[in-house]
Amino acid sequence: MNGACFDRLAALHNGQAVSRDRVPELPFLDLRTAILEGVELGGRLAAFFGRKTASGGAVELVAVLALDAEGQLYVGRATPEGASFPALTPECTQAHLFEREIAEQFGLAPEGHPWLKPVRYPPAGEGRSMPSIGVADFYRVAGEEPHEVAVGPVHAGVIEPGHFRFQCHGENVFHLEIMLGYQHRGVERALVGGPTKRTLHYMETLAGDTSIGHALAHCMLVEAMSGTRVPARAHALRGVALELERLANHVGDLGALAADVGFLPTAAYCGRLRGDYLNATALLCGSRFGRGMVRPGGVGFDLDPARAETLVARLDAALRDTRTAVELLWNSPSVQARFEETGTVSREVALELGLVGPAARACGVERDVRQTFPSGIYQFTQLPVATADSGDVFARAQVRWLEIERSVEFIREQVQALPAGACRAQAGAPAAGRFGVSLVEGWRGEICHVATTDASGRFSDYKVVDPSFHNWTGLAMALRGQQISDFPLCNKSFNLSYCGHDL
Amino acid sequence: MLKVLLARLAQGHRTIPFPGEAPSLPDRFRGAPELDPTKCPDGCQACVDACPTGALAQDAAGPRLDLGRCLFCTDCTEACPAGALRHTTEYRLAVREREDLVIRRTLEKRASALEGKLRSLFGRSLKLRQVSAGGCNGCESDVNVLNTIVFDLGRFGIQFVASPRHADGLLITGPVTENMRLALRKTYDAVPPPKLVIAVGACAISGGPFLDHPEAHNGASSVVPVDLFIPGCPPHPLTILDGLLRLVGRIEEGAGDRGDVPAIP
Structure with a gap:
């Protein structure tokens, strides 16, 4: 890629670990310039985070740029001098939440950040006080006529907690501010010093509906750091599990979207069908959420021929019923009227915010880790990227449906041509002094894990970026100029994770 | 309209005949663990360490x-050199007293009715x-699923409501993060007495994977x-439903206590 910025950073491919010294240390302003230029040239900020240096005291910032066009990752690090650094956000919107996180975790102030507010409200520590949860300088629209609507943390349905603050004029939403952190349970902190016997269980519960996705990202890192070769059969089975996870969630989302516009037939059918896909995962590994399936070195459960036959038969039946249920959505004008032009996010905004997953693809952005940063089984098979261009609820529904069809097709192919051999290799412990990055296309979008090991092979830092971290702001933007009564519909069309964000 | 009716016909009837008939669970389903201490080699700590x-x-x-802490994972069964531990497909796991979850061989005492x-x-x-209080959305998902036509929770007179003031009790998931403590307390206080509390999942019973986290x-x-208490990580929807039905007296007391494991199809 042309661009001096990339020459200053180290190039990595997805799921590669290198000596931690290979990550170039730059003066902060040089790193800043490299990120800004890299983003200008089409790069995305996949991760940008702080960590305490080994000598203690100083905070080092690490950046991971993802260049979709090249399928390359670029990494660099820098230690800002003093207690602040010039913020990237004014010139690079993608950095906004990352910089808030850095400020909250380390007290390192991004100067000039236009929206410096808490992210997760961690407990106070190291001589720093923290605001109480939910206390923030919420954006307010002044005047006689606008009013404010506050929702959460405890919601009306069976959902995770979060706080939503709407600035409204009548039914119209001027602005939505989303304040999270209620699910913060200290997972990243607890990962430092690992791997321990809890590590894999933390991965499977980072976002419980994405157990396969996060466990896979983690295992890719551990395998890269330990030089473990994963058998071909395991790669295929991991792909099967990841697509089953996508299927269950996408089908559930389409049903929930139908419920939110009051179209009960599809809501009822997809509610049942989601269970059928979850049960297919349970057929594989005993757990509807894929717990125990992905393990360092391979998978925890093999797929025998009889089981494979049952799996395919069940998927065929489920897809047939899913098609009937989902076609009702496309054929019902009352549903289309509610889906179309609701919660629109433009392609420009999607690119500026660095949206990922179906939310990005619904804005016409061809961004899918399975295609752009393929690893494991996706290196050997092509899954076409499903996109739509209207950026509204309809587009987000349509992308899901296209992905459902392709995931079933993918699983069918994999199961019928499973490579022979073992499904798990003995995984070693991570080597000392390694740095690695892994990306996985979870059902919500790009999952990014970044880790470094110390001199004894223990994680000295472990960064998790759930796709929701990128996408929550997309939901806030989607609500601009919408009716407040469309919030549940817009929210469901993104279906983001609270716990994956709060960690 | 015709398409809607045709789709309805194609989708068929999907509500399971629970609790009338034993449900079918996958053979790899990890239900109640069973311990056989006679197989334990002298001084072996492998499962404890794992x-x-x-x-x-x-x-x-x-x-x-302690089933209240158990994630129903395979770490102990894989570590055991003697096969002294195994998971059965027994899904009926709810209890009324926390200490009933601590087992020596297998779960003996199940929840009694109010x-x-x-x-x-x-x-x-x-x-x-x-109230989700730090849960990973696994328990929440499998609680939510009870509202689908498969389980049709409403037919038992059990319903999730939008306001604590309309509720008879709380169903709590998650380890109760510090950031949710106040919200949970306020929600509890808003429920008119007499009120019930149901803890679903390892997190809500013991902290689960987040046990002893300061957050x-x-x-x-x-x-x-x-x-x-309904253990699991997350509990199967049938485990949750079974627990709720035992609590309201819709499943005969003592059913399952003798370890009659459901048939595997």
Whole structure:
């Protein structure tokens, strides 16, 4: 890629670990310039985070740029001098939440950040006080006529907690501010010093509906750091599990979207069908959420021929019923009227915010880790990227449906041509002094894990970026100029994770 | 309109005949663990050392397993050199007393029904407010699924309501993060007495994988009194449904106590 910025950073491919010294240390302003230029040239900020240096005291910032066009990752690090650094956000919107996180975790102030507010409200520590949860300088629209609507943390349905603050004029939403952190349970902190016997269980519960996705990202890192070769059969089975996870969630989302516009037939059918896909995962590994399936070195459960036959038969039946249920959505004008032009996010905004997953693809952005940063089984098979261009609820529904069809097709192919051999290799412990990055296309979008090991092979830092971290702001933007009564519909069309964000 | 009717015909009837008939569970489903201390080699600690949440312990009387902490993972069964531990497909796991979850061989005592006034108040109509307090959305998902046509929770008179003021009790998931403690307490206080609390999942019972994290509180009991414990990570929807039905007296007391494991199809 042309661009001096990339020459200053180290190039990595997805799921590669290198000596931690290979990550170039730059003066902060040089790193800043490299990120800004890299983003200008089409790069995305996949991760940008702080960590305490080994000598203690100083905070080092690490950046991971993802260049979709090249399928390359670029990494660099820098230690800002003093207690602040010039913020990237004014010139690079993608950095906004990352910089808030850095400020909250380390007290390192991004100067000039236009929206410096808490992210997760961690407990106070190291001589720093923290605001109480939910206390923030919420954006307010002044005047006689606008009013404010506050929702959460405890919601009306069976959902995770979060706080939503709407600035409204009548039914119209001027602005939505989303304040999270209620699910913060200290997972990243607890990962430092690992791997321990809890590590894999933390991965499977980072976002419980994405157990396969996060466990896979983690295992890719551990395998890269330990030089473990994963058998071909395991790669295929991991792909099967990841697509089953996508299927269950996408089908559930389409049903929930139908419920939110009051179209009960599809809501009822997809509610049942989601269970059928979850049960297919349970057929594989005993757990509807894929717990125990992905393990360092391979998978925890093999797929025998009889089981494979049952799996395919069940998927065929489920897809047939899913098609009937989902076609009702496309054929019902009352549903289309509610889906179309609701919660629109433009392609420009999607690119500026660095949206990922179906939310990005619904804005016409061809961004899918399975295609752009393929690893494991996706290196050997092509899954076409499903996109739509209207950026509204309809587009987000349509992308899901296209992905459902392709995931079933993918699983069918994999199961019928499973490579022979073992499904798990003995995984070693991570080597000392390694740095690695892994990306996985979870059902919500790009999952990014970044880790470094110390001199004894223990994680000295472990960064998790759930796709929701990128996408929550997309939901806030989607609500601009919408009716407040469309919030549940817009929210469901993104279906983001609270716990994956709060960690 | 015709398409809607045709789709309805194609989709068929999907509500399971639970609790009338034994449900079918996958053969790899990890239900109640079963311990056989006679197989334990002398001085062996392999399972205790492997357990991620300290659910297993060894004392003079042999191994002891706390199902309230158990993630129903395979770490202990894989570590055991003698096959002294295994998962059965027994999904009926709910209890009324926390200590009933601590087992020596297998789960012996299941939840009994509410008594007296509470039974007459809630036996045929139970409205619950769900509070997710640090859960990973696994338990939440499998609670939500009870509202689908497969389980059709409403037919038992049990319903999730939008306001704690309309509720008879809370169903809590998650370890209770510090950031949710106040919200949970306020929601509990807003439920008119007499009220029930149901803790669903390892997190809500013991903290689960987040046990002893300073950011969380080791479960619902740290904030409110709990009347029903439903273990699992996450519990299967049938485990949750079975627990709820036992509580309201819709499943005969003692059913499953003798370890009659459901048939595998």
